[in-house]
Amino acid sequence: MEEQNNFFTENQEDNKQKNQDKFLKILCYLTFIWSGLGIIVNLFLSVFFENYKILIPEMNFPPEYKDMKQMLLIMMSAGRFYFFISLLLNISSFYGAYLILKMKKQGFHFYAIAQIIMLMLPMIFIKGIPFSFMEFITTASFIAFYAIHTREIRKT
Secondary structure, three states: OHHHHHHHHHHHHHHHHHHHHHHHHHHHHHHHHHHHHHHHHHHHHHHOHHHHHHHHHHOOOOHHHHHHHHHHHHHHOOOHHHHHHHHHHHHHHHHHHHHHHOOOOHHHHHHHHHHHHHHHHHHHHOOOOOOOHHHHHHHHHHHHHHHHHHHHHHHO
């Protein structure tokens, strides 16, 4: 009878570990997608910054996107260095998720530090930009989810 209880308990723990592994993989893949897009965008903006700075004021946007031009001009006021730092932070975030996927707990530190700096970066480089509460919630959620699963990495 005790053997059956041990088997049942071990089976439950295995199922719990598999579900946690799936959730961790989903988090990592979402980070790969988002950071990968950030790497591509910030690479182009860093390399071709002067071209974009000239091109954006000349662009014509449809009426429903009238605020888009102003937003892009505000973003470009941050300068090339802003996009270069964003590029490095996205690479760090991507690398952190890669390490986490490989079950290395130091990946959490790469990811969390990069995300926290990315959250503050616009306020440092762009004058008058408001704090994005939605960005804060998203970043805090991902860091919290990774933190929970990093604890599980330590147990294995």
